[in-house]
Amino acid sequence: QLKEEGNKYFQASDYEKAVQSYTQAIKLNKDKALQAVLYRNRAACFLKKEEYAKAASDASRAIDINASDIKALYRRSQALEKLGKLDQAFKDAQKCATIEPRNKNFQETLRRLGANIQEKLHIQFSTDSRVQKMFEILLDENSEKEKREKAANNLIVLGREEAGAERIFQNNGVSLLLQLIETKNAELILAAVRTLSGMCTGHKARATAILHYLGVDNICMWMSVDNEEISLAVCNLLQTITDCLLGQGKEEHHGKEEAVVLDTKKDLKVITMRLLDMLVSKKVSGQGRDRALNLLNKNIPRKDLKDHDNSRTIFVIDNGLKKILKVVGQIPEMPDCLPLTENTQLTASVLLNKLYDDLRCDPERDNYRVICEEYIKSKIDPQDMDKTLNAIQMVSGVLQGPFDLGNKLLGMKGVMEMMVALCGSEREIDQLVAVEALIHACTKLSRATFIISNGVTLLKEIYKKTKNEKIKIRALVGLCKLGSAGGTDYGLRQFAEGSTEKLAKQCRKWLCNTSIDARTRKWAVEGLAYLTLDADVKDDFVEDEPALQAMFELAKTSDKTILYSVASALVNCTNSYDTKELVPELVQLAKFSKQHVPEEHPKDKKDFVVKRVKRLLKAGVVSALACMVKADSVILTDQSKELVARVFLALCEDPKDRGTIVAQGGGKALIPLAVEGTEVGKIKASHALAKIAAISNPDMAFPGERVYEVVRPLVSLLNTERDGLQNYEALLGLTNFSGRSDKLR
Numbered sequence: 006q007l008k009e010e011g012n013k014y015f016q017a018s019d020y021e022k023a024v025q026s027y028t029q030a031i032k033l034n035k036d037k038a039l040q041a042v043l044y045r046n047r048a049a050c051f052l053k054k055e056e057y058a059k060a061a062s063d064a065s066r067a068i069d070i071n072a073s074d075i076k077a078l079y080r081r082s083q084a085l086e087k088l089g090k091l092d093q094a095f096k097d098a099q100k101c102a103t104i105e106p107r108n109k110n111f112q113e114t115l116r117r118l119g120a121n122i123q124e125k126l127h128i129q130f131s132t133d134s135r136v137q138k139m140f141e142i143l144l145d146e147n148s149e150k151e152k153r154e155k156a157a158n159n160l161i162v163l164g165r166e167e168a169g170a171e172r173i174f175q176n177n178g179v180s181l182l183l184q185l186i187e188t189k190n191a192e193l194i195l196a197a198v199r200t201l202s203g204m205c206t207g208h209k210a211r212a213t214a215i216l217h218y219l220g221v222d223n224i225c226m227w228m229s230v231d232n233e234e235i236s237l238a239v240c241n242l243l244q245t246i247t248d249c250l251l252g253q254g255k256e257e258h259h260g261k262e263e264a265v266v267l268d269t270k271k272d273l274k275v276i277t278m279r280l281l282d283m284l285v286s287k288k289v290s291g292q293g294r295d296r297a298l299n300l301l302n303k304n305i306p307r308k309d310l311k312d313h314d315n316s317r318t319i320f321v322i323d324n325g326l327k328k329i330l331k332v333v334g335q336i337p338e339m340p341d342c343l344p345l346t347e348n349t350q351l352t353a354s355v356l357l358n359k360l361y362d363d364l365r366c367d368p369e370r371d372n373y374r375v376i377c378e379e380y381i382k383s384k385i386d387p388q389d390m391d392k393t394l395n396a397i398q399m400v401s402g403v404l405q406g407p408f409d410l411g412n413k414l415l416g417m418k419g420v421m422e423m424m425v426a427l428c429g430s431e432r433e434i435d436q437l438v439a440v441e442a443l444i445h446a447c448t449k450l451s452r453a454t455f456i457i458s459n460g461v462t463l464l465k466e467i468y469k470k471t472k473n474e475k476i477k478i479r480a481l482v483g484l485c486k487l488g489s490a491g492g493t494d495y496g497l498r499q500f501a502e503g504s505t506e507k508l509a510k511q512c513r514k515w516l517c518n519t520s521i522d523a524r525t526r527k528w529a530v531e532g533l534a535y536l537t538l539d540a541d542v543k544d545d546f547v548e549d550e551p552a553l554q555a556m557f558e559l560a561k562t563s564d565k566t567i568l569y570s571v572a573s574a575l576v577n578c579t580n581s582y583d584t585k586e587l588v589p590e591l592v593q594l595a596k597f598s599k600q601h602v603p604e605e606h607p608k609d610k611k612d613f614v615v616k617r618v619k620r621l622l623k624a625g626v627v628s629a630l631a632c633m634v635k636a637d638s639v640i641l642t643d644q645s646k647e648l649v650a651r652v653f654l655a656l657c658e659d660p661k662d663r664g665t666i667v668a669q670g671g672g673k674a675l676i677p678l679a680v681e682g683t684e685v686g687k688i689k690a691s692h693a694l695a696k697i698a699a700i701s702n703p704d705m706a707f708p709g710e711r712v713y714e715v716v717r718p719l720v721s722l723l724n725t726e727r728d729g730l731q732n733y734e735a736l737l738g739l740t741n742f743s744g745r746s747d748k749l750r
Contacts, residue, residue: 007033011046020050041070045077052083060084075104082114091122136163136173140181143193157196164203174204174211179218191232198227198238205245209269212249216272225279229286229293231344240296247276247304274320277305281325284332284353291346294332298352302639305356306363318363326360326376329353333402334384334395338434347524347564348640350402355639357406374410377403378417385419394435397424397442404445415446428463433473440467440479444486444531461487478515478528484508485532509533509542513552516559523559527567530556534570537577540608547578547620557629565640568633572648575630578621579655580614618655622662626652627669634674647686650678654689657696667706672697676711679718691718692731698738703745712742712749 011026027047034040044067051060064081067074082097095118102111142148142156163169172178185197201219205212216224228239250269283289283297305317332353335342364370384396400420404411415421424446427439443464461484468480485508509532515521516529533556536542546552560571576582630649633641653675657663666672675697678690694715703712715738722735743750 008039008043008046011043015046015050018053020053023047024050024054037070041067041074041077044070045074045080048077048080048084052080055087057084057087061088073100073104075101078104079111079114086118086121091118091125094118095122135159136169136176136178139163140178143185143196144181154192157192160196161199161203164200165206167208170204170208170211173200174214178204179215183219186227191235194227194235195238198235198242202238202242202245205242205249207249209249209252212246213269213272216246216250221272221275221279225283225293225297228296229283229289231290231292233292236290236292236296240300243276243300244303247273247300250276251304273317277301277317277321278324281321281328284325284328285343287343289344291344291349294344294349295346295352298332298349298356299639302352302356302359306359310363313365315363315365318360319369322360322364322369322373322376326373327380329356329360330377330380330399330402333357333406334399336394336398336434336438338437339391339394348566351405351566352639354402354406355642357403361407361410370410374413377410377414381414381417381420385423390430390432390435393423394427394438396420397427398438401438401442401445404442411445425463428467433476436467436471436473436476437479440464440476440483444479444483474515474521475525478512478521478525478532481508481511482528482532482535485512485535505536505539506541506545509536509539509545512536513546513549516555517551519555523562523564526555526559527564527570530559530567530570530574534573534577537574540613543578543617544608544613546574547617550620550624553621553624553626557625560629561632565636568636568641569645569648571629571633572645572652575621575626575652576648578617579652580617581651581655614655615659618658618662622656622665625669627656627666627671627674631670631674634677643682643686646678646682647689650675650682650686650690650693653678653693654696657693660696660700663697663701667697667701672701672706673711676714676718679721680714687718688722688727688731691722692734694718695722695731695734695738698741699734700737700741703742703749712745716742716749 007026007030011023011030014020014023014026024047027043027050031040031043031047034043044063048060048063048067051057051063061081061084064077064084067077068081071077078097078101082094082101085091085094085097095115098111098114098118102108102115105111139156139160142152143160160173164173173182179201182197182201185193188194201215205215224239224243228236228243230236250273252269280297280301284294289297301321305321307315307318332343332345333350335345335350337345361370361373364373381396381399384392384399386392397420400411400414403414424439424442427435428443430436430439464480464483464487468477468484471477471480485505512529512532516526516533518526533542533546537546556571556574559567630652633649634646653666653671656666656671672694675690675694679687679694681687682690695718697706698715698719707715719735719738719742722731724732
């Protein structure tokens with residue numbers, strides 16, 4: 006009765022009452038077949054009421070009772086289609102068509118659903134809608150954090166694909182990315198900048214358009230922020246754009262791209278000028294200044310000296326040398342100092358050196374020198390000590406860069422006298438700057454002899470009198486440097502027997518004292534880098550495990566200015582520097598003519614060196630070296646890389662130690678050293694790789710794809726100019742590799 010009532014209401018289009026009648030009937034009824042009919046009918050009512058979820062649910066209950074209920078299947082198919090679940094609706098319609106193949110209605114539904122599914126898939130996978138959806142999520146402040154992060158990552162991936170990058174670019178994406186950057190939300194800024202980097206990679210026209218749309222000033226402003234990740238990401242973006250402008254992109258474009266000849270010189274000049282302006286702006290953070298210096302270091306000097314065009318270097322010297330000198334002359338303790346990091350000034354010194362080395366003739370070098378001299382003259386003022394300090398600090402910086410030029414500046418009237426006068430000043434800062442300048446001045450023996458005669462007494466006075474640890478340690482390093490001016494020559498010791506060990510003991514004590522600031526402890530390593538030329542000092546240092554650990558910890562910090570000192574000390578301890586073979590006849594001749602003959606220290610004999618290497622390995626030297634190699638910094642110069650490669654080769658000498666070296670990341674660290682750096686450094690690193698490859702399981706020593714990167718360094722050793730051992734061990738390594746797989750062979 007209730008069922009009949011429901012049917013009447015349905016035919017009269019009173020679906021609400023029909024639902025009530027069917028619902029009551031379902032509650033009272035126990036017969037399953039009738040139950041299926043009631044659910045099916047109620048589903049029809051819900052379809053008419055456009056309550057599709059309820060309609061699908063009722064139809065499913067009817068199908069659970071009778072799987073081949075064609076009306077229920079069709080109604081569920083209609084409901085699912087309206088809910089957007091096209092694939093499930095298609096399955097139900099397919100079942101209907103199987104039961105009644107001649108029913109045209111079912112065939113038509115199948116065709117319609119098939120077409121809709123194809124279109125939906127096309128829309129879903131078309132990049133346009135993906136891009137649109139991601140921007141919607143990212144720009145909607147109310148969207149969930151997880152969704153935003155996922156959208157940001159997807160956008161970065163899309164930007165790296167050519168099709169994706171083009172779609173973002175065509176669909177107003179650059180302006181939307183600019184909106185993301187302006188949200189001031191660090192995660193969104195990072196995502197936007199990384200997406201832009203991907204879009205610029207290897208596409209000159211797009212990179213130029215993006216550069217003009219964003220504006221160099223804006224890019225430099227974002228790079229100036231005091232957030233390391235953002236600053237680095239923006240730096241990468243600017244590097245990518247610069248690579249494209251210099252024609253160093255990944256892809257070569259043909260056809261339409263070739264038709265547009267872009268003159269990039271103007272853009273490159275604007276970028277260079279803005280980077281130089283960043284160096285002296287107080288608004289720029291220390292991180293930003295470092296990034297600007299890194300970009301100048303990478304892009305201004307010629308990559309290959311055979312290339313005759315050094316116009317970029319000349320442009321920077323004429324327009325920005327004084328700005329670089331200003332950075333080098335900053336004194337962090339002074340109130341008006343620009344924001345700096347611990348690496349800024351050494352990075353600037355490296356830039357000064359690269360620019361100087363890139364000059365082609367004497368007139369160009371004279372121009373460089375004159376600019377430096379004028380800058381110093383404008384700063385030295387006996388009435389204004391602060392300005393004079395900046396001048397002395399600048400000379401220090403140049404001495405750490407183009408040394409010969411620094412020496413000429415030291416010879417200027419009043420500079421040396423000023424340094425000596427400042428050493429006797431009452432102010433701590435005056436003494437600090439002057440002593441540091443003296444230390445950098447006595448790197449060459451010829452200069453050192455002048456300073457030994459004048460400066461040793463001065464430094465000793467400071468060392469004894471001052472109560473300030475910072476100044477004491479620097480005076481000590483000055484003495485260390487002067488004390489080691491004879492190098493490894495036992496007969497040319499500058500100081501009396503035993504005093505070098507005393508200096509070294511004091512350096513080790515400071516190095517282990519964690520209450521002293523890192524900048525001061527760094528000087529202790531600097532001192533040891535000189536003193537370890539003495540074999541007694543090497544032996545004592547390697548025995549002192551806490552001092553070694555302290556040095557390794559410092560090497561792993563963000564301060565990269567220490568890398569060269571650590572590498573030098575380790576080269577000395579492992580005796581991995583070059584030594585000349587002495588011809589006995591010539592030695593006799595020299596003695597007869599009363600010439601000085603270099604003497605070897607008893608503790609520099611092979612068995613002592615082997616013991617030192619074992620101790621260093623035990624103290625964890627490999628992980629420290631691996632950390633140093635990872636430093637993506639201009640401060641890790643080719644000379645520093647060569648020193649690290651020398652140490653690695655010395656460590657790999659004993660086959661029993663090679664497993665330990667691999668386990669601590671030595672294999673991975675050696676690959677970049679074998680690919681980039683000085684010729685000597687690359688050979689040493691390749692030889693160390695050959696020693697490891699000769700006896701190690703390739704899968705363990707160089708897992709995954711890394712093993713393929715080792716082949717080229719090994720092949721580079723197969724050369725008649727290399728010695729027999731290098732050729733032999735490279736062949737052993739290649740033989741070991743060729744047993745691994747066809748691809749490797």
